[in-house]
Amino acid sequence: xxxxxxxxxxxxxxxxxxxxxxxxxxxxxxxxxxxxxxxxxxxxxxxxxxxxxxxxxxxxxxxxxxxxxxxxxxxxxxxxxxxxxxxxxxxxxxxxxxxxxxxxxxxxxxxxxxxxxxxxxxxxxxxxxxxxxxxxxxxxxxxxxxxxxxxxxxxxxxxxxxxxxxxxxxxxxxxxxxxxxxxxxxxxxxxxxxxxxxxxxxxxxxxxxxxxxxxxxxxxxxxxxxxxxxxxxxxxxxxxxxxxxxxxxxxxxxxxxxxxxxxxxxxxxxxxxxxxxxxxxxxxxxxxxxxxxxxxxxxxxxxxxxxxxxxxxxxxxxxxxxxxxxx
Amino acid sequence: xxxxxxxxxxxxxxxxxxxxxxxxxxxxxxxxxxxxxxxxxxxxxxxxxxxxxxxxxxxxxxxxxxxxxxxxxxxxxxxxxxxxxxxxxxxxxxxxxxxxxxxxxxxxxxxxxxxxxxxxxxxxxxxxxxxxxxxxxxxxxxxxxxxxxxxxxxxxxxxxxxxxxxxxxxxxxxxxxxxxxxxxxxxxxxxxxxxxxxxxxxxxxxxxxxxxxxxxxxxxxxxxxxxxxxxxxxxxxxxxxxxxxxxxxxxxxxxxxxxxxxxxxxxxxxxxxxxxxxxxxxxxxxxxxxxxxxxxxxxxxxxxxxxxxxxxxxxxxxxx
Amino acid sequence: xxxxxxxxxxxxxxxxxxxxxxxxxxxxxxxxxxxxxxxxxxxxxxxxxxxxxxxxxxxxxxxxxxxxxxxxxxxxxxxxxxxxxxxxxxxxxxxxxxxxxxxxxxxxxxxxxxxxxxxxxxxxxxxxxxxxxxxxxxxxxxxxxxxxxxxxxxxxxxxxxxxxxxxxxxxxxxxxxxxxxxxxxxxxxxxxxxxxxxxxxxxxxxxxxxxxxxxxxxxxxxxxxxxxxxxxxxxxxxxxxxxxxxxxxxxxxxxxxxxxxxxxxxxxxxxxxxxxxxxxxxx
Numbered sequence: 001x002x003x004x005x006x007x008x009x010x011x012x013x014x015x016x017x018x019x020x021x022x023x024x025x026x027x028x029x030x031x032x033x034x035x036x037x038x039x040x041x042x043x044x045x046x047x048x049x050x051x052x053x054x055x056x057x058x059x060x061x062x063x064x065x066x067x068x069x070x071x072x073x074x075x076x077x078x079x080x081x082x083x084x085x086x087x088x089x090x091x092x093x094x095x096x097x098x099x100x101x102x103x104x105x106x107x108x109x110x111x112x113x114x115x116x117x118x119x120x121x122x123x124x125x126x127x128x129x130x131x132x133x134x135x136x137x138x139x140x141x142x143x144x145x146x147x148x149x150x151x152x153x154x155x156x157x158x159x160x161x162x163x164x165x166x167x168x169x170x171x172x173x174x175x176x177x178x179x180x181x182x183x184x185x186x187x188x189x190x191x192x193x194x195x196x197x198x199x200x201x202x203x204x205x206x207x208x209x210x211x212x213x214x215x216x217x218x219x220x221x222x223x224x225x226x227x228x229x230x231x232x233x234x235x236x237x238x239x240x241x242x243x244x245x246x247x248x249x250x251x252x253x254x255x256x257x258x259x260x261x262x263x264x265x266x267x268x269x270x271x272x273x274x275x276x277x278x279x280x281x282x283x284x285x286x287x288x289x290x291x292x293x294x295x296x297x298x299x300x301x302x303x304x305x306x307x308x309x310x311x312x313x314x315x316x317x318x319x320x321x322x323x324x325x326x327x
Numbered sequence: 328x329x330x331x332x333x334x335x336x337x338x339x340x341x342x343x344x345x346x347x348x349x350x351x352x353x354x355x356x357x358x359x360x361x362x363x364x365x366x367x368x369x370x371x372x373x374x375x376x377x378x379x380x381x382x383x384x385x386x387x388x389x390x391x392x393x394x395x396x397x398x399x400x401x402x403x404x405x406x407x408x409x410x411x412x413x414x415x416x417x418x419x420x421x422x423x424x425x426x427x428x429x430x431x432x433x434x435x436x437x438x439x440x441x442x443x444x445x446x447x448x449x450x451x452x453x454x455x456x457x458x459x460x461x462x463x464x465x466x467x468x469x470x471x472x473x474x475x476x477x478x479x480x481x482x483x484x485x486x487x488x489x490x491x492x493x494x495x496x497x498x499x500x501x502x503x504x505x506x507x508x509x510x511x512x513x514x515x516x517x518x519x520x521x522x523x524x525x526x527x528x529x530x531x532x533x534x535x536x537x538x539x540x541x542x543x544x545x546x547x548x549x550x551x552x553x554x555x556x557x558x559x560x561x562x563x564x565x566x567x568x569x570x571x572x573x574x575x576x577x578x579x580x581x582x583x584x585x586x587x588x589x590x591x592x593x594x595x596x597x598x599x600x601x602x603x604x605x606x607x608x609x610x611x612x613x614x615x616x617x618x619x620x621x622x623x624x625x626x627x628x629x630x631x632x633x634x635x636x637x638x639x640x641x642x643x644x645x646x647x
Numbered sequence: 648x649x650x651x652x653x654x655x656x657x658x659x660x661x662x663x664x665x666x667x668x669x670x671x672x673x674x675x676x677x678x679x680x681x682x683x684x685x686x687x688x689x690x691x692x693x694x695x696x697x698x699x700x701x702x703x704x705x706x707x708x709x710x711x712x713x714x715x716x717x718x719x720x721x722x723x724x725x726x727x728x729x730x731x732x733x734x735x736x737x738x739x740x741x742x743x744x745x746x747x748x749x750x751x752x753x754x755x756x757x758x759x760x761x762x763x764x765x766x767x768x769x770x771x772x773x774x775x776x777x778x779x780x781x782x783x784x785x786x787x788x789x790x791x792x793x794x795x796x797x798x799x800x801x802x803x804x805x806x807x808x809x810x811x812x813x814x815x816x817x818x819x820x821x822x823x824x825x826x827x828x829x830x831x832x833x834x835x836x837x838x839x840x841x842x843x844x845x846x847x848x849x850x851x852x853x854x855x856x857x858x859x860x861x862x863x864x865x866x867x868x869x870x871x872x873x874x875x876x877x878x879x880x881x882x883x884x885x886x887x888x889x890x891x892x893x894x895x896x897x898x899x900x901x902x903x904x905x906x907x908x909x910x911x912x913x914x915x916x917x918x919x920x921x922x923x924x925x926x927x928x929x930x
Binding site: 046141142157158187188189190191195197199200214215216217218219221240244255256258260261267268269270272273 | 544592
Binding site: 388390410413414415417418421422424425426429430431432433434435440443444447448491494 | 816817818820821822823824825826827828831835836839840
């Protein structure tokens with residue numbers, strides 16, 4: 001999958017701003033596109049605003065938090081201010097979401113089959129629910145699907161529950177799937193399988209996938225394109241191969257440096273000093289300035305320009321790592 | 328066992344009894360585990376959920392009662408000690424916990440939490456001494472004495488975890504058991520805390536038992552690594568050789584599954600679901616046999632023993 | 648001081664009812680402390696000439712069948728109201744907390760204790776109190792015991808649940824891992840972290856104690872007739888309901904308003920303690 005968009009993006013977010021009580025910005029002007037059949041890995045540490053971005057796209061922001069600027073287009077239709085129930089049947093395509101903790105996303109007193117059929121009845125009224133439920137379970141590769149339909153969530157392992165979550169998400173035949181840290185709570189061997197499943201589904205169903213994670217390794221394994229988020233804004237985006245080969249933003253490079261590499265001889269890990277600012281602490285200038293090894297005065301005041309390379313990468317920095325400094 | 332063994336765990340077992348579906352099940356969380364922790368080393372314990380690593384830590388600390396086996400420290404089996412002697416022993420063996428948000432009492436100041444072990448055992452001779460030692464501990468973990476009057480809710484996750492570490496080194500222990508100490512932290516903070524642990528270990532001459540599900544982290548910080556599966560040790564080896572050249576098929580599986588930040592190793596498609604068996608299942612033979620590419624008939628009937636196949640490398644497999 | 652005024656004005660703006668309730672309670676406490684200076688007459692000052700006067704003139708709330716000033720009796724009655732409230736809370740919490748904590752820490756003992764609590768709870772509360780008064784005899788102290796017993800049960804139940812949860816907290820495990828004994832864990836970790844729910848419980852118990860005491864007094868089983876209490880005032884004035892309804896109005900109103908104010912403040916305390924609420928404020 002290359003990064004160049006030969007088709008129109010299925011999900012398009014432009015200059016999205018999400019704020020608490022209209023004042024404190026937790027997402028500050030985020031823009032990205034996802035094409036059908038493409039997986040965009042949105043990566044960042046806790047508190048950077050990646051989950052809020054996805055909730056905004058779904059129309060699921062908690063009370064007192066809202067989109068104050070920007071646009072979200074699904075299949076060309078503006079869904080920015082639409083509540084979930086208003087989005088059904090707009091003919092713009094469907095968007096579904098899976099979460100980190102399948103145990104709390106599934107109703108513990110209902111059988112799996114009933115929960116899947118419930119989703120089918122709402123979104124896909126023309127099919128026979130039981131048959132379609134069986135199909136979906138096969139699609140997510142749950143072994144012994146017929147038997148599992150009558151199982152309760154607590155009888156399944158974490159990996160199986162997450163597959164059920166995916167099946168429920170697929171019930172509406174979505175054109176976009178948002179996955180918010182779906183494998184973070186899973187064992188690493190199970191994670192590998194669920195990631196593989198998401199890759200397969202994305203390819204066969206031609207869905208666009210927004211995959212949110214804090215794990216750079218997972219991003220490298222799964223995503224076609226990457227967006228790195230810090231303190232509410234995107235600092236770098238690009239295709240996965242060039243981004244990992246040569247990260248442009250000091251934060252991206254710093255994050256990659258922090259990963260423990262058992263092969264290296266250095267007993268200590270590289271670190272990024274300090275910690276990320278809270279949303280109300282982000283001031284003027286570049287939010288990464290207090291921790292950046294390349295910081296200069298210009299970084300502390302005023303907007304930071306976005307520069308594009310011919311490899312399709314974009315970076316918001318005065319002194320990106322490929323040597324192109326701001327004039 | 329050599330003379331410089333700080334902790335000698337022998338045949339430790341711990342089972343839980345769970346009632347599920349109208350029947351009583353026994354889950355052998357720790358199934359006959361033997362490990363020797365050498366002075367000054369970092370021994371990593373790695374495994375996925377349900378492998379028994381946390382149960383092992385709790386049984387060693389005496390937080391849960393083991394069903395069998397011995398834990399020998401300083402010539403004494405900790406599991407046979409009375410309450411008072413065990414309490415004293417706990418000054419020398421300390422624990423760092425996983426959840427920085429829940430392992431500190433929200434109503435007690437940082438200083439009170441750090442000094443708690445000392446307060447319990449009455450080791451401070453004066454409040455001035457207490458204050459000094461607390462300040463020292465906080466300095467050592469990179470926070471500074473000024474933090475003593477703050478409260479947990481004012482601190483970030485990384486800072487709280489540092490407080491947890493300060494608490495574990497006052498007074499200076501011999502052995503620190505760290506149960507997933509960085510799993511709840513962001514990657515950039517994780518690196519800071521790991522460096523801190525390594526540095527403290529060297530400076531204070533500690534022995535560290537590092538428990539985690541993250542093999543990359545464990546392999547990086549440990550001298551030796553023990554891999555657990557279904558309550559048993561399947562492989563023990565020095566960290567780098569284990570990572571580069573695993574001998575047990577489960578260790579291989581674990582290493583393959585680690586998502587590497589290298590897009591050239593990308594996942595291209597789905598693989599068959601392959602889940603560990605239910606913890607309620609009572610299996611004869613090797614616990615890994617159903618998922619093992621090397622399995623033969625003997626694997627279903629005979630449980631393999633932990634054998635030293637090379638100096639310093641132990642594997643529990645018929646086909647290592 | 649300034650901080651108190653500031654937070655008070657915020658409270659009045661945000662939750663006016665709670666502010667009114669808190670103000671009313673302050674009034675009651677003032678009555679109780681400064682009764683001799685606030686009340687224009689003594690509570691037992693009989694004045695047969697001026698019997699059953701309606702409110703007005705020198706008698707803000709009128710007079711009763713002995714000519715005693717109702718307002719003065721109401722003011723002095725607040726003393727008993729507070730005494731009963733404090734007494735019941737101290738007894739209920741003083742017994743309920745140890746029972747709950749011990750039950751949580753020692754499961755076998757806990758099973759026995761909690762079953763006994765269940766048995767007590769299965770009695771209709773007023774009957775239980777009446778039964779105890781019959782055994783112990785009438786009087787303020789016995790009334791406190793009787794009502795306290797009722798709220799011992801609910802307190803024990805609540806404390807049991809909270810203590811169970813706290814016992815499993817990682818910081819308790821951390822203390823144990825350092826060699827802390829049960830006493831240390833209870834006094835340093837479990838009890839301090841219970842203060843919030845206990846405060847809420849105390850305010851509700853205080854409120855219901857008023858109602859319970861009033862009921863007992865009304866039946867003649869609580870405070871002796873010479874002690875001015877709102878419940879006694881209701882009892883004595885029953886027969887005058889058509890002729891001098893104000894005699895029932897004022898004490899009845901005091902009982903209701905006191906209980907209501909305590910409930911309001913208790914609700915507010917509980918909302919403040921709710922961790923989700925605190926999270927949102929923190930963000």
